[in-house]
Amino acid sequence: MIVAQRKPLQEVLNSISGYDKVLTVGCGTCVAVCLAGGSKEVNTLNWELTSARNLEGNPLEVGAATVERQCDQEFLAELDSIVNEYQAIVSMACGVGIQFLAERYPDKPVFPAVDTSGMSGNRDVGWYEERCRGCGRCLLAYTAGICPVTMCAKGLLNGPCGGTNGESCELNPDQPCAWYQIYQRLEKQGRLENILQFQPPQDWYDQVPRTLVQPGYGYEEETEDAE
Numbered sequence: 001m002i003v004a005q006r007k008p009l010q011e012v013l014n015s016i017s018g019y020d021k022v023l024t025v026g027c028g029t030c031v032a033v034c035l036a037g038g039s040k041e042v043n044t045l046n047w048e049l050t051s052a053r054n055l056e057g058n059p060l061e062v063g064a065a066t067v068e069r070q071c072d073q074e075f076l077a078e079l080d081s082i083v084n085e086y087q088a089i090v091s092m093a094c095g096v097g098i099q100f101l102a103e104r105y106p107d108k109p110v111f112p113a114v115d116t117s118g119m120s121g122n123r124d125v126g127w128y129e130e131r132c133r134g135c136g137r138c139l140l141a142y143t144a145g146i147c148p149v150t151m152c153a154k155g156l157l158n159g160p161c162g163g164t165n166g167e168s169c170e171l172n173p174d175q176p177c178a179w180y181q182i183y184q185r186l187e188k189q190g191r192l193e194n195i196l197q198f199q200p201p202q203d204w205y206d207q208v209p210r211t212l213v214q215p216g217y218g219y220e221e222e223t224e225d226a227e
Contacts, residue, residue, distance in 0.1 A: 001030050001033060001034065001119065001120060001121070001122065001128075002030040002031070002094045002096075002116065002118070002119055002120075003030070003031075003034045003036070003116075003117045003118060003119070003120040003128045003130070004030075004031045004034065004036040004037060004092075004093075004094055004114040004115060004116045004117055005036055005114060005115055005117055006036055006041070006045075006113065006114055006115075007112065007113055007114060007115055009048055009049075009052065012045070012049065012090065012111065012113050013049065013052055013053070015090075015111040016049070016060075016088055016090065016111060019060075019087040019088040019109075020059070020060060020061060020087065021060075021061045021062075021063075021085070021086050021087050021088075022049070022060065022061070022062050022063070022086055022087065022088050022089070022090055023062070023063040023064075023065065023079075023082065023083065023085070023086040023088075023089050023090070024042050024045055024046050024049075024062055024063065024064055024065075024089075024090045024091075024092065024113070025042070025065050025066070025067065025070065025079065025089060025090070025091050025092065025093070025101065026038050026039050026041060026042035026064075026065070026066035026067075026092045026093070027066065027067065027068075027069060027070045027071075027091075027092060027093035027094070027097050028066055028067065028068045028069065029068065029069050030094060031092060031093055031094060031114060032066075033122075034120075034122075034126075034128055035125075035126055036092065036114050037092030037093055037113070037114050038066060038092075039064075039066040041092055042064045042065075042066055042092060043064060045090070045092065045113055046062040046064055049062060049090075050062055063082065063085065063086060065078070065079060065082065067079065069097070070091065070093035070094075070096075070097025070098070070100055070101060071093070071094070071096040071097045071100055072100075073100065073104065076100060076101065076104050079104075079105075083105050083108060086108070087108075087109075088108060088109040088110070088111065089101060089105065089108050089109070089110045089111070090110075090111050090112075090113050091110055091111070091112055091113060092113045092114050093114070094114070094116040095112070095116045098110060098112050117130065118130040118132075118133060118150075119131065119132040119133070119134060130150055131147060131150055131151075132147060132150060133149055133150055135149050135202060136202075136203070137202060137203070139157065139199060142194045142197055142199065143182045143186075143194070144182055144185035144186045144189060144191065144194070145185070146178055146181050146182045146185060147178075148178050148179065148182065149202075151176075151178035151181070152169075152177075152178035152179060153169050153171050153172075153175065156179065157199040157200075157201070157202065158198060158199055159179055159195060160177055160179035160180065164177045164179065164180065165177070166180065167180050182195075183195065
């Protein structure tokens with residue numbers, strides 16, 4: 001699940017300082033689940049924004065809308081009939097949703113109200129742990145389901161560094177050493193030979209814009225069929 005956290009109120013206020021009528025748009029999936037950008041958070045943010053602007057003597061008119069997913073164009077279409085009523089949009093979605101909004105309504109400034117923190121798992125209500133960075137080459141089959149890219153402070157793909165302190169990372173005694181955990185789990189599973197399998201450096205697919213078209217949905221295939 002993509003996890004996000006609210007930006008400081010003042011940062012959002014600064015971004016909309018030149019506008020008097022703003023639409024705040026929430027997202028009904030990931031950011032709603034992690035309590036950062038669903039309909040409840042939209043209403044809370046609007047209350048905070050209007051209250052702060054009233055105290056400044058600079059009233060703000062706000063609208064509220066929450067779509068199922070801002071990262072899906074078909075759901076953004078629900079906003080088409082109301083967007084023109086506002087001077088700017090505040091999005092409470094992840095960075096993908098914000099960019100899709102900005103693309104669909106290029107004549108409207110779109111401002112983020114949250115910071116996207118990454119892909120995390122839910123430990124408890126309001127408690128999320130990052131476990132994946134979408135690096136583009138998953139190694140979990142070799143590392144017993146423990147991701148060295150996210151769980152190792154240095155993102156090492158081949159064993160621990162020289163600074164490991166037994167079970168702990170040298171950077172923080174409260175941070176477990178990912179490779180110690182990998183070793184322990186592989187040993188328990190009888191798969192320690194995986195440690196000896198050299199993993200080449202990442203190509204860092206996540207450093208360039210990526211497009212994924214699943215097999216059977218490619219435009220090239222459709223064109224060839226038509227011919």
